[in-house]
Amino acid sequence: MITCVRGTRDILPDEIHLWHLVERESAAIFDRYGFEELRLPIFEVTELFARGIGDTTDIVEKEMYTFTDRNDQSLTLRPEGTASLVRAYIQHQLYKDGGTRKLYYAGPMFRYERPQKGRYRQFYQIGAEVLGPDSPGVEAEVIDMLMLLMDRLGIGDTRLWINSIGCPACRPAFLAVLQEREQAAAGRLCADCVRRIAANPLRVLDCKNPDCQDTINSLPSILDYLCAPCRSHHERLKKHLGLLGIAYHENPRMVRGLDYYVKTTFEITSGALGAQNSLLGGGRYDGLVEQLGGPPTHGFGFALGLDRFVLALPEAVRAGSRPVPDVHLAPLGETAQELAQVVAARLRRAGFAVSQDFQDRSLKSHLRHANRLGVPRVVIIGDAEAEAGQAALKSLITGDQILVPLTELEAVLRQQPAEKE
């Protein structure tokens, strides 16, 4: 048997309505905030990601699906969406079309990682980006949009974490101090931390080893080393969040895995997810457009993990049943099948969701089947009905049954809408 490859999965009809729900709500809410969708290719030239994400990040160093096509060009299945979006923004000169562009995308991303709860090699993201303005108000607006989305989906038990990781003007000085202090404290840190001191001193702050926590807490905070513009930006963001009544946790130890972030970074975690508890994450990337060959442009955005949103949906929503037809046709015999087919076509054109059973089964079997489907009403057409040009319309909720001329079925169904379960 051939199965889907490791880290990929089939999303079956039982689950897909949850995905539709998240996709529908996201699109509706993003639209309300003025975001426009664009669709991006699933693979790009490898260089785009190396330059955009940073070629020393884990993603680029060891997680990309890179291959050579028949023209010996190095291509990569996209591991994230922002680089592609910015490429499109530059390629089509969207910056010439007004000051601010608000764009969003959705689709599969690919990273070669060990699969785990909420982590797959092909996973799905919806991301939105605001290109143009530098305002903390934009950041608060985007976060507000996400709060509304999660509220609409019933996703609770979440926390918003914010941080500022400074900018090229202030971060290098902080990193130098941090590294120095970490080296001095190396004796009290775990082996992983010691290794990170040289490789990526920021990562030490993110260590979860309980024995390291006291030491890490004594390390300097980036927030104390921000330059004046960064500090002001951060304070204004907090003020805007306060105005919107959005609760946040400031976390100077939060670190992002992509090189392009500056100033504001944020993340929303969920208690419903397990170890991979990040529902979404994002931040500001003021230098990225320029770095990829565009004009100097401010950028702010996020990506949300669709797989994780679906996992975090509350039980009440998850338990929601699949959509069921409005009416089920149960024809008995060949003549009745033919009649029913025509009836089904007519009812569908009239807007009803109709299922017709083409299996030659007993009436009892038809009804049992309809009952399992949760269909509220069944149209029974047997020999007697067929001859008289009628059908028996039975409600599976009340058990009532009436004879209706086939030509009037549509009108009767419309007049007496049945309550679904």
Add this chain to the structure above:
RNA sequence: GUGGGUAUAGCUCAGCUGGCAGAGCACUGGAUUGUGGCUCCAGGUGUCGUGGGUUCAAAUCCCAUUACCCACCCCA
């Protein structure tokens, strides 16, 4: 890349110190010649993940391997 756990029917899982392959759910038919749900009866079609080994005999014990799950790591 590193750990731990799991793998038996469509699904969820029992199956003990080796001895005929099981249950519940689901599905099909019947009890009711054309009326569902509740109840009762009947119905299994499975390379016991894969490959070796031990044994008279392996789902069970041993070795290897693959996949899945969870965690580290990293991130959405």
